[in-house]
Amino acid sequence: MAEHRRLQRAALLDAARVLLTEGGMEALTFPALAARTGLARSSVYEYFRSRAHVVEQLCEADFPLWAAEIEAGMAARDGAPSRLEAYVRGQLELAGDPRHRAIVALSALELDEAARARIRAAHEGLVGLVVEALDELGHQRPQLVAALLQGVVEAAVKRSEGRSSEERALIADAAVALALHGLAGSATPVTSAAAVAAAECSGSNRA
Missing domain, CATH: 1.10.10.60 (Homeodomain-like)
Structure with a gap:
């Protein structure tokens, strides 16, 4: 039985x-x-019990696989900046993978507090992957910065929903630039100004 x-x-x-x-x-x-x-x-x-319970159980099964793929991608990179880029890009790529749709679907659900606590614990494990890289870069509070960085990634995932592959690539570039250089930007932009303008225009049209 x-x-x-x-x-x-x-x-x-x-x-x-x-x-x-x-x-x-x-x-x-x-x-x-x-x-x-x-x-x-x-x-x-x-x-x-509910649709939320289905998704919660899917995440319990699938989230460790997600985290393992991110960890493997980071381990293959040399240097803290490169590992941070792998952390951001890896999550955005996985979010677009249908196999991981359940994890992305969490943001659309109203879960009870017990479920939210389990999901937060899973996310904390994922955030822990990047703390060492942030510490290497000299951040005084790497745990806090890692949590904030995860917020950037989740915002980029949400922004990427329903977009073309070109738009998703631009969003990923912007998220990486924000992670590595902050709002001050970089002297070596990840994408051209024209490409960014096109993405912003597209975003305005969708808003």
Whole structure:
């Protein structure tokens, strides 16, 4: 019986990933999960209390994989600035990967405080990856700066939703520049002024 429930739960989570990939949060409904798995709708409630609970369970399964990919990308770089760039770009690339749609979908959900606490703990583990690089750069409070940097990444992820590949690349460049050079900018811009202007114009049109 326990193995049967484990397999059923895994099938429901796989179905949830497909639904999120195909249609986002709007597509993730209990009737749709039931139809995908051949279960009765009432049976779905035996495994999950709500849509938020489904996404929470997906994140519990998928977030360690996300963090491992980011860590591997950072480990392949030399020097603190390069590792910071890998941290930012890696998350933005993964956010655009349908396999990780559940993690991105969290921002659209109203979760209870217990769920939020678990998600915060997972994010703290991810933020911990960049603290060492920030310490190498001489930041007096690397933990605080790492948390703020994660906020920049999450804002860039949200800004990238529904954008073209070219627009997403510009957003990633801007996020990296902000992470490495702050609001003062860099003497060596990541992108041309014309490209940035085009992205800002596009953003204004979408607003």
